[in-house]
Amino acid sequence: MKSKTRMMSILAIALVLVVALSAVFVGCGKTEKVKITGSTSVAPLMKVLAAAYEKENKNVRIEVGEGGSSQGIKDTQDGKNDIGMASRDLKKDSVTGEYTETGLDKIQIAYDGVAVIINKEASIEGNNVTNEQLYALYAYGTPIGGISLPVSREDGSGTREAFDEKITDAEGNKLIDLTKFTSGIQIANGTNIVMTDVAGNVAKLGYISMGSLNDTVKAVKYNGVEPTVENVKNGTYKLARPFLIVTKSGAELSQAAKDFIDFILSEAGQKIVAEEGYVAM
Incomplete structure (x- = not known):
């Protein structure tokens, strides 16, 4: 009888150990x-x-x-x-x-820098845009050479807020303070959509994260400065x-x-x- 009782105790302890070890292994594998x-x-x-x-x-x-x-x-x-x-x-x-x-x-x-982009087949004098040109394009639809269709981001986009805060006219008025933009403006819900839209039309101009640039579009200078990591780092590229x-x-x-x-x-x-x-x- 004692032997049977001892055996039952050993089995009970073994079962507890198995359950405990199983819990440990399950915990270790938990994602x-x-x-x-x-x-x-x-x-x-x-x-x-x-x-x-x-x-x-x-x-x-x-x-x-x-x-x-x-x-x-x-x-x-x-x-x-x-x-x-x-x-x-x-x-x-x-x-x-x-x-x-x-x-x-x-x-x-x-x-990160905000790169201004155009179609690979498009051209702008000096491959450069200024604050005033960008303001006039987005606010009034004033063309920059053959570029006449601005692409912007949706409300709530951090890139849009950064861009609209930085872009001003000659008097210092900011895009971000405008209540109405040119009727020709196109809204794109995401970086990839901006690039796709610009890549598909030589008359379009947009802006994206500099780190997202690829060879489907062409980045232009902003106020005479190339959008490069070095220029963002040294502070000469201000659209950042x-x-x-x-x-x-x-x-x-x-x-x-x-x-x-x-x-x-x-x-x-x-x-x-x-x-x-x-x-x-």
Whole structure:
């Protein structure tokens, strides 16, 4: 009887150990997810960073969505993502200078130029556009040589806000303060759509993230300066803006999200930023 009781005890202990070990192994194989949404300009860089991180961290999946800078910021405020992406600074009150997009912690991960692009077959005198020319094209439809159809981004785009903030007429009036643009303006919901539209029409001009440039379109000088990483870095190319990630203030980030942010800011992460054509921190 004692032998039988001892055997039952051993079996019970063994069963407990099997269950415990199974839980450990299941836990080890569990995939951790990090959800990121926001800027269509930051997204291509973020996807490359995510792929590099996942390669070394097999149990983590970084989900990179888009929707625009304002959407990414709102998603973060509403707790709908772990990390938001923005290709502009957070909005401030024009009088007080205080942030109006609140409840957020921001981290700059790169700096990027906004490239003005035209069709590869189009030409502009000196391959150059000025502030005043761009303002007149977008505000009134005033052609720049054979360019007469401006392409802009949708409301909520960080790239649009950066562009509209920088482009002024001779009196210093900004595009961002206009309530009405030329009737000929075309709105494109994303970087790739801008490039496709411009690549398909010699009369169109648009603007995109410098890091997204490819050989389907042609970048032109802005106020006489080439859109290059070096010129953004040395400050001579003025049509530039920060790339930010934002998290919700006071929220407890998962360890995977924290580690991914650390990776982005690390030497390895910033090397990828530079390799992808952006200005590293």
